[in-house]
Amino acid sequence: MNYEAVIGLEVHVQVRTRSKMFTRVATGFGAPPNTLTDPVVLALPGTLPVMNKAALDAIIKTGLMLGCDIAPVCKWDRKNYFYADSPKNYQISQYDQPICLGGSVEIELPGPARNVMGEHKTIPLTRIHLEEDVGKLNHGAADSLIDFNRAGTPLMEIVSEPAMHTAEEAFAYLTSLRQTIIYGGISDCDMEKGQLRCDANISIRPVGETKLGTKVELKNLNSISFVRDGIAHEIKRQLAVVAAGGTLVQETRDYDGQTGASQSLRSKEMAHDYRYFPDPDLMPVKVDEAWKQTLRAECPELPFDKQRRFFEQYQLPYTLTSVLVPDHAFADCSVPLSDRSLADYFEETVKLAGSDRAQSVGNWIVNDFLRILRVRQEAYDEKLQLPRLNDRELQKDFDSSLENLGNRETFQSLKNKITPANLAELVSEVAAGRLHSGTAYQVINAVASSGEAPSIIASRAGLLSLPTNSAELEQWCRESIAANAKALAEFKTGKESAINAFKGPVMKAAKGKANPKLVDETLRRLLAAS
Amino acid sequence: MNTGASLADALKPGGVKHRPLLLQTKISNVSSELFYQTATELVALLDAKKLSSVELTAAVIARTKAVDARVKAFNSYDEADALAQAAASDARRSAGQGRGPLDGIPVGFKDVIAVAGQPLTASSKMLANFVSPYDATVTTKLKNAGAICWGRLNLDEFAMGSSTENSAFGATRNPWDLTRVPGGSSGGSAAALAAGEAIVTLGSDTGGSIRQPAALCGVVGLKPTYGLVSRYGLIAFASSLDQIGPFARTVEDAAILLGAIAGHDERDSTSFNTAIPDYRTELKKRKGPWRLGIPKEYFGAGLDPEVAAAVEKAIAFYRSQGCEIKEVSLPHTEFGVGVYYIIATAECSSNLSRYDGIRYGHRAKEAKDIIDLYFKSRAEGFGAEVKRRIILGTYVLSSGYYDAYYLRAQKVRTLIRQDFLNAYREVDALLTPTSPTPAFKAGAKADPLAMYLCDVYTIGVNLAGLPAISVPCGFSSGGLPIGLQIIGQPFHEAGLLAIAHAYEQAHDWKNLHPKL
Incomplete structure (x- = not known):
């Protein structure tokens, strides 16, 4: 018998707001333990939650970008369960009336080659709701310490329909979703900082069957590639169980990305009864048409829409748009550029250089700008990653040498030197034949260091071609x-x-x-x- | 046992004669002691420089030290802190920077309202050593008004009870008869006033916890409209029912205290954004006559005949003042107690889950693991009534029972509110007994259900979110105070206070104090 896998993802995304979901204290990552707290976060006796409107704005915006229906009223519920990372021992969440219903995520599967566009699909969403994050437990040998800095951070839960069938689809879904959220300025989606977390519900069934099989929830998929690997592993595991004549049990499994293995955390019998009920401390909030219109106006062009526009408007090849927009191939790379900045940089430069030079501008950005950025970042990172030294004096020397390291090059700092005007000038000089590619390569390197205009650098170095009427x-x-x-x-x-x-x-x-x-x-x- | 006949008598014009009451031997004569004066009288003395806040506060402290071993109204007080606040108040007044009618007046706080740097226990072993690092909104407001934050008053643990016997720190006694209860849960707040241990106090009312002890201790107690006073800094029992409110010796004092604590608070989403009138001016301006409703369901079986008689006399008084008295019906009254014990326990089961021994509060020793820590800390930290309500609330919210209990109770709650709103098409306010009986003997109501029925006349008001006041309206033959409950319309506290004030001005009950 042939089997197919059915996959649904539950993605938690921290909303980037200055203050927490239900109190004024700041959100943040990396602060000393328990410094981002106040009486409300710590659930001291007598404290009450007050909704942060910016978080509600962010989730409605997300819903609008993903084509969700926005509920006319935002209602809050309590999800009751005891755990040490949860200060109130209930989480304020949305149960039966999520703020966003339906919607979908457009995905692109890997093409036959890296430079060829893959198949596009639409993955339907069930719902998106808003809740508050919990604190963090640090387990020691003798005790466990709790850091409540993360507790109360606004958290969106994005639930897909069980509509994916391969690990690749899940991977593409997550990268596309992540990119859309970053485009909207909703979150930075940094998985290392826990800003984006993913659980997968996976089952298998005979091909042609419409009923869902026994579901396994896979947790702790804490990088995008672990999501792909973990799901692939779980599908294989389930197929093996069935092939051996076994029966699958409904359970939650923990995936270890390092070893590539999973183990059972709990079975269905131990499932919680969360005793949801409407939170009497929070009044429902009306979301009217005017509010939605204001937020709709703030929604950016979606990544795939931008890519399609770049094809048409600038006749760019896929190899360029997939980097400029960018697509999944670069979402997890060492130069994190999955926001709008590269595409905006491209368009700002084209505006100055002229549309007929769009492809040339794209090439310079993809081939040279990104090369310089990557080389500089890697050089910086390499220096930082030197092993700690045993000798205290040597260590001191090393530490003081780090002080001279300067700042790590960023997209923005490099763009401040290779400005759209500088890049447009470079492209125009090459097109006019005053610079040829061999020397232009040297010129852009110089621009990247000094920020001077290419014509000034080239003429000083004597790199400009002789006048045509010579x-x-x-x-x-x-x-x-x-x-x-x-x-x-x-x-x-x-x-x-x-x-x-x-x-x-x-x-x-x-x-x-x-x-x-x-x-x-x-x-x-x-x-x-x- | 009272019957429908006596209610009919009361409703008949001239049916009940308004007779002066014979004072009992245990009732002392009108007192001129400082600690029994009203805030209104005392502020006049302070403003006239005939009295300092330090003298007043010292008198209250001395009185407390003299009687509280018997009354046990206080969980804790900070004498030095109170005197320092009083000195600051005197300095302000001397400098011509007095802050009005509460500046320099000692205010007692029910021990569920946060005062920064002071213990906050909810009369529970769970919080026996907890000190609040922050002020409740009402505390901030009272500090801004210059009031002296004076002592934390006893209550039934986490405000669950009607006798102040469910306190981890010992029961409060009724100053009128120390073998009897002061009512509850704000028993300490009521008893302290009756015993002269504070000038005004704050309580909280979830199902009658201000009005019932006010009635049993012979003082005024007001439960404001839900949303009028911020709950920020009030230890939650049942969030959709809880309100902070004033206790005072007179309606005017209650009006002053209410004015100081009422108003929208951005820290409490359920607080209502409405203009706060000057209640004290309003209660003198508004002079009736009013249309007053008598809900027939509040005069049935279980009502003590002496209470019925006292309330009927009060009704007769209003009639004599030209008020229109009209019988009304609140047909869903009988479901009130049942609905209340579903909604209140559901909310409390969730509200009290934060007391887990992890971040603060009682933490059991030698727990095996985290689950064991929860079980042991909560088993040791909570008293029997609190546990009973947590278990009941957990049950009614459980998967499979939610619709049958919680959801159904919310629907009936809507019907109960509708009953009141229907009645208000015909009348301005309702007159009822506050409590079915005067103060009962300590230990007399060991059966929790018997205790729950103490709140039969007060619970509907919380379910409907209405304001209501209890004012003294006489004494039983045993010399125990009886309270008249007046129930008003949402956010019409000014009118409610005026109706109560009219009665109070024509009677002497406020001048009577227990012998201690």
Whole structure:
């Protein structure tokens, strides 16, 4: 019998707000333990929650971007369960009336090759609701410590329909969802900081069956590649159980990305009764049409829509749009650029350089700007990752050398040097033949360091080509032809490539500053006349 | 046992004669002691420089030290802190920077209202050593008004009870008869006033916890409209029912205290954004006559005949003042206690889950693991009544029972509120007994259900979110105070206070104090 897998994802995303979901204390990551707390976060006797409207704005915006229906009233419920990371021992959440219902996420599956666009699909969503995050437990040998800094951070739970069938689809769903949320400025979705967390519900069933099989919930998928690997592993495990004549049990399993194995956490019999009921401390909030309109106006163009527009408006190839927009291939790479900044940079530059040079601008950004950024970041990171030294004096020297390390290059800091105006100028100079690609490469490196305009750098370095009306050039060409009778004979008998033999001496005479295009034209004109 | 006949008598014009009451031997004569004066009288003395707040506060402290071993109204007080506040108040007044009618007046706090730097116990072993690091909104407001934050008053643990016997720190006794209860849960707040241990006090009312002890101790107690006073800093029992309110010796004092604590608070989403009138001016301006309703369901079986007689006399008084007295019906009254014990326990089961021994409060020693820690800490930290209500509330919220209990109770709650709103189409306010009986003997109501019925006349008001006041309206033959409950319309506290004030001005009950 053939089986298919059915996968649904529950994704938790921390909403980027200045203050917490139900109190004014600041949100943040990496602060000393229990400093981002107040009486409300710690659930001291007598404290009450008050809703942070910015968080509600953010989730409604997310819902609008993903085409959800927005509930007319935002209602809050209590989810009751005891755990040490939960200060009130109930979590304020949304149970039977989530703020966003329905909607979908467009995904792109891997293409046949990296430079070829893959198949697009639409994964329907069940719901998105808002709740508050819990604190963090740090288990020691003898005791456990609790840090409530994270507690009360606004958290969106995005639940997909069980509509995916492969680990690749789940991977594509998560990357697309993540990118949309980053585009909207809703969250940075940094999985290492716990800003995005994913649980997967996985079952298998015979192909053709419409009923869902026994569901296993996979937890702790704490990187995007672990999501793919964990799901692939779980599907294999379930198929093996069934193939061996076994029965699957409904359970929650913990996936260990390091070992690639999973183990059972609890079975259905131990499932909680959360005793949901409407939170009497929070009044329902009306969400009217005007509110939604204001937020709709703030919603950005979605990544795939932008990509399609780049195809049409600028005739860019997939290889460029998939980096500029960008797509899943780059979402998890070492240069995190899955926000709008690269695409915006591209369009700002094209506006200055002209639409007919869009592809050239795209190439420069993808090939050179990103190369410089990556090289500089990797060099910085390498220095930082030197092993700790045993010798205290050596360590001191090393630490003080770090002080001279300066700042890590970022997209923005590099863009401040290779500004859209500088890049547009560079592209225009190349197009006009005043710079040829070999020297332009040196020029952009120099721009990346000094931030000066390419024309200034090039002219100072003497890299600009000679003016097109140079009488000297024609003279050098005549001399070159005259000096090489053999090549002239070959050219005359139809050997086209023989023309290259004349170019070297011309360039030599011009000390490399001749415009190659002009040299070629001049030679052909003279050869034709001779 | 009272019968429908006596209610009919009361409703008949001239049916009940309004007779002066014979004072009992245990009732002392009108007192001129400082600690028995009203805030209104005392502020006049303070403003006239005939009295300092330090003198007043010292008198209250001395009185407390003299009687509280017998009354046990206080869980804790901080003498030095109170005197320092009083000195600051005197300095303000001397500098011409007095802050009005509460500046320099000692106010007692029910021990569920947070005062920064002071213990906050809810009369529970769970919070026996807890000190609040922050002020409740009402505390901030009273501090801004110059009031002296004076002592934390005893209550039934987490405000669950009607006798102040469910306190981990010992029962409060009724100053009128120390063998009897003061009512509850704000028993300490009522008893302290009756015993002269504070000038005004704050309580909280979830099902009658201000009005019933006010009635049993012969003082005024007001439960405001839900949402009028911020709950921020009030230890929650049942969030949709809880309200902080004033206890005072007179309606005017209650009006002053209410004015100081009422108003929208951005820290409490359930607090209502409405203009707060000057209640004290309003209660003197509004002079009736009013249309007053007598809900027939509140005069049935279980009502003590002496209580019925006293309330009927009060009704007769209003009639004599030209008020229109009209019998009304609140047909869903009988479901009130049942609905209340579903909603209140459901909310409390969740509200009290934060007391887990992890971050603060009682923590059991030698727990095996975290589950064991929860079980042991809560088993040791909570008293029997609190546990009973948590278990009941957990049950009614459980999967499979929610619809049958909690959801159904919420629907009936809506019907109960509708009953009141229907009645208010015909009348301005309702007159009822506050408590079915005067103060009962300590230990007399060991059966929890018997205790729950103490709140039969007060619970509907909380379910409907209405304001209601209890004012003294006489004494039993045994010399125990009896309270008249006046139930008003939402956010019409000014009118409610005026109706109560009219009665109070024509009677002497406020001038009587227990012999201690």
